[in-house]
Amino acid sequence: MLKKWFHRNSADFRLINDLVVPMLFLQILQLLFQLGDQAIIGRLGVEEFAAVGIASSFIFLITGTIGILCAAFNIIGGRFFGNNEIPKFGQAFNTSMTMSIIIGILFELLLLGTGKWILGTVYDLNFAPATHYLYISGMTMGMNMVLFNFSAYFKNINQAKLLTFSFVAAGIVNIFFDYVLVFGKWGFPALGMSGAAVGSVAGYGASIIVCIYFFRKSSLFSFSLRISRPIAKQLLKLYFPMALQDLIEYTLFAMGIMAIISRMESEFIASYTVVTTLLEIIMIPMYCFASSCMTITAKAYGKQQAGYTKYSYLSLQLMLIFSIPLTLIVISFSYPLIAIITDKAVVISLVEHVLPLALALNLMNGLQMIMRSTLQAIDLEKWVLVYSGVVYAVSLVIIYVCIRKLELTGVYLGFGLSYLLLSLGYVYKLQGREPYAHAKTLSR
Incomplete structure (x- = not known):
């Protein structure tokens, strides 16, 4: 039966996997370098490790929101390149890159003026080394946007494999400078948390x-x-609706979670950071399958192809084939994986306690991600924005209540509930969708 199922869908599976496999490789490389980075920071101390987790998550969230501009370039530039309009493709790249550099500089200046207040007020973190770390690592926001533009460029010209060389260089330089500057090796000064920030900047450089x-x-065109x-x-016409959705779903919700977590004991904050890192192992195939599903579904929907929603269900099946064994492996080898990141006994104990629950509930996250991507690909992104915004707002309240009684376990129970509500809503919205029900939309 399994053989017949695979044979029946083999062409679609190949279509999905042709996009997923290279993305998986790059995501795994990125995770390995991140684990190496945190393994160094995790040996400074629980307070330092927790502070870096909070500050870096803030940088990551802001970068993701402003980086949507580069996703807009990916769409617009792809249209120009697909029509062989290389001069316009070059104009789109130059415009997006120039805007990214300006935005990066402006946000770094803003961070220098408000970073200490943000950490103290939003995260209740009044720790001078964390502020210094934030000031330095803030430079990576603009640098990341530059790299996002290069990533879109190389994907559009079918040279995405070149990004691997770029990322390997970043990882090696980052880990080297982290090691020598955090601990003061080989004659370098011991800068602690600030050394880790300098390492990140050097890696991105x-x-x-x-x-x-x-x-x-x-040599397609020259940059100016x-x-x-x-x-x-x-670019801006595409950017604002996409950024608003990202802001609500990832930045504001994640900042709300961190604002709640940051008021716990430092051991719980550090444990949350470690669990989040380990969850990213499971998230790798989820991100890749959701992204490929969006691309394939959008193409099928644009061509008015019957049965365009099938790719969401096929992507979900393939994602579970990858994710369930991976989840079991992480649970089975949880101790050595945790010990790579931190050597603090109290943190290891807390992580071992909540990790199986967090990993199990996270499988529903993959479901909602794939279904959400499908809805976004068929012009239902505004409905997704409203529905997910309501769910995340309710989830924040539930997590706040749960955390007071169940501590860190309550956080992941709240996550699980939000994933369940999102999944049910998305699946319900997809039910009964007809290929040509929105002919007016398709003909735009």
Whole structure:
């Protein structure tokens, strides 16, 4: 029966996996470097480790929101490149890159002026080394946007494999400078948390240098700091609705969770950071399958292809084939994995207690991600925005109540409930969808 099922869907499986496999490779590389980074920070102390977790999560969330501009370039630039309009493709790249550099500089200046207040007020973290870490690592926001643009560029010209060289360079440089600057090895000063921030900046710098090298070799067009007003309008028209959805679903919700977590004991904060890192192992196939599902479904929907929703269910099945064994492996080898990140006994004990529950409930996260991607691909992104916004708001209240009685366990029970509500809503919305029910939308 399984053989017949695979044979019947083999063509669709190949279509999905052709997108998923290269993304999986890059995501795994990224996770390995992140684990190495945290393994170094985790040996400073529980308070330092917890502070880095809070500050870096804030940087990550803001970067994700402003980085949506580069996703808009990926769409617009892809259209130009697909139509062989290379000069316009170059204008789109130059415009997006220039805007990214400006936005990165502005946000770093804003962070220098408000970073201490943000950590103290939002996260209740009045720890001077954390503020210094935030100031330095804030430079990675603009650097990340530059790399996002290069990533979109290389994907559009079918040279995505070059990004691997860029990321390997970043990881090696980052871990090297983390090691020598955090602990003061080989004659370098011991900078502690600030050394980790310098290592991140150096790593991103190395990645950008590699990207510039391959960009110059491609010779499609020359780069210039220039903004094309018509293209900028197109970018912003796509950016605002996409950024608003990202802001609600990831930035505000995640900041709310961290604001709640940050008021717990430092051992709980550190444990939450470790669990989040280990969950990212399971999230790798989920992100990849959700992304590929969106791309394939959008193409099928645009062509008015019958049965376009099948890709969500096929992607879900493949995701579970990857994720369930991976979940069992992480549970079975939880202790050595945790010990790689931190050597603090109290943190290891807390993580071992909540990790199986967090991993099991996280499988529902993969379901809602794939279904959400499908809805976004068929012009239902506004409905997704409203529905998910309500669910996340309710979930924050539930998590706040649960955490007072169940501590860290309550956080993951709250996550599980939010994933369940999202999944049920998305599946319900997909039921009964007809390929040509929105012919007016399709013909735009």
